[in-house]
Amino acid sequence: MEDNGIPEEQIYQMLRKYKEKDLTHRSGRILGSMCTCPHPVGIKAYMMFLESNLGDPGLFPGTKSLEEEAITMLGELMGKKEVYGHIITGGTEANLMAMRAARNISKVRDPEIIVPKSAHFSFKKAADMLKLDMKMADLDDDYRMDTSSVEDLISDNTVAIVGVAGTTELGKIDPIEELSRICLEKDIYLHVDAAFGGYSIPFLKDAGYDLPEFDFSLPGVSSITIDPHKMGLAPIPTGGILFREREYLEVMAIETPYLTEDLQSTVVGTRTGAATAATWALLKHLGREGYQEVSRKCMEITSHLAEGVEKAGFELVTRPELNIVAFRSSQIPVEEIASKLENRGWAVSLASYPQAIRIIVMPHLKREHVKAFLADLELIKED
Numbered sequence: 180m181e182d183n184g185i186p187e188e189q190i191y192q193m194l195r196k197y198k199e200k201d202l203t204h205r206s207g208r209i210l211g212s213m214c215t216c217p218h219p220v221g222i223k224a225y226m227m228f229l230e231s232n233l234g235d236p237g238l239f240p241g242t243k244s245l246e247e248e249a250i251t252m253l254g255e256l257m258g259k260k261e262v263y264g265h266i267i268t269g270g271t272e273a274n275l276m277a278m279r280a281a282r283n284i285s286k287v288r289d290p291e292i293i294v295p296k297s298a299h300f301s302f303k304k305a306a307d308m309l310k311l312d313m314k315m316a317d318l319d320d321d322y323r324m325d326t327s328s329v330e331d332l333i334s335d336n337t338v339a340i341v342g343v344a345g346t347t348e349l350g351k352i353d354p355i356e357e358l359s360r361i362c363l364e365k366d367i368y369l370h371v372d373a374a375f376g377g378y379s380i381p382f383l384k385d386a387g388y389d390l391p392e393f394d395f396s397l398p399g400v401s402s403i404t405i406d407p408h409k410m411g412l413a414p415i416p417t418g419g420i421l422f423r424e425r426e427y428l429e430v431m432a433i434e435t436p437y438l439t440e441d442l443q444s445t446v447v448g449t450r451t452g453a454a455t456a457a458t459w460a461l462l463k464h465l466g467r468e469g470y471q472e473v474s475r476k477c478m479e480i481t482s483h484l485a486e487g488v489e490k491a492g493f494e495l496v497t498r499p500e501l502n503i504v505a506f507r508s509s510q511i512p513v514e515e516i517a518s519k520l521e522n523r524g525w526a527v528s529l530a531s532y533p534q535a536i537r538i539i540v541m542p543h544l545k546r547e548h549v550k551a552f553l554a555d556l557e558l559i560k561e562d
């Protein structure tokens with residue numbers, strides 16, 4: 180740290196030097212991320228609430244109302260208007276809260292959870308922090324959670340089953356309807372991780388896409404993770420956790436002696452209200468139609484990309500159900516495809532199960548980017 184401060188303009192100049200090293204979503208080069216360019220309305224709303232702290236909501240009753248309204252809107256989107264939850268930092272924190280609620284409400288001594296093999300790694304963190312024994316259910320031929328494997332894993336110690344609506348690697352939707360039936364019958368908590376799919380499945384259904392039920396309209400669903408900072412176009416960090424009953428928040432509430440609220444259920448204490456303002460503003464501004472447009476466009480480009488990938492002689496791992504294309508080749512190992520694409524300036528990522536190149540067609544990816552990418556994909560065969 181300097182003794183004498185550096186003038187403001189010089190600071191910005193220095194910062195720009197660092198920023199130049201970063202990739203931008205706008206360049207269309209980021210192909211393997213679930214984040215995207217935040218929407219300008221979300222950015223403006225975020226900046227308006229930079230000093231608001233939802234960890235001390237008595238001081239910020241306006242922001243608190245925004246959070247309640249945002250949660251209600253997200254609940255409506257997820258098939259139930261009266262839900263209880265918070266706008267938090269992302270899917271990881273949401274999944275952690277859900278697992279904590281499920282564990283606390285059960286009186287089980289050695290709690291176990293069942294997640295699909297395709298579950299996000301945040302459940303490993305949750306299991307570690309909460310001392311849960313995590314059982315991994317197999318996937319079926321099309322990489323969805325195999326419910327017979329789930330039934331085999333259920334024991335007296337099972338405190339939660341997790342289904343994913345829009346898996347991180349392949350965008351697959353687990354059979355939540357069947358999981359709901361199983362969980363109701365056995366009285367087990369069901370969490371749906373819709374961090375990625377929550378902001379697109381309902382809109383795509385509106386647009387006529389044939390996608391399965393996955394939300395609170397299924398009576399067995401206890402909680403849902405839905406991330407505004409992915410397909411919701413909100414700035415990072417913005418996540419959402421929704422619970423069917425208030426009780427789930429209550430079982431993990433901690434007394435807060437010096438704050439304006441007496442009890443707090445979130446993991447984080449001091450908590451930005453800016454993420455809430457951005458979520459609220461974008462839901463109001465874009466509405467169902469605006470978000471439908473966003474998802475529909477992504478799906479059109481997804482189909483276009485999937486077709487092009489096959490035409491270039493690569494093999495799709497699965498038909499895209501949401502806006503993710505995963506592919507491999509019988510001739511070139513996946514790592515080699517990835518490094519060749521990287522040499523040509525594309526930031527791709529790898530799916531682990533099965534091994535594949537994974538491209539998430541987020542809203543920053545336009546037709547001209549896909550065109551340039553497919554041209555390079557043809558070329559790497561000769562590299």
Ligand SMILES: *Cc1c(COP(=O)(O)O)cnc(C)c1O
Pocket residue numbers: 213268269270271272274299301343345346347372373374375406418
């Ligand atoms: C991205 C993702 C997460 C983790 O969310 P973060 O916001 O990165 O913490 C959890 N589950 C699924 C299905 C995801 O796609």
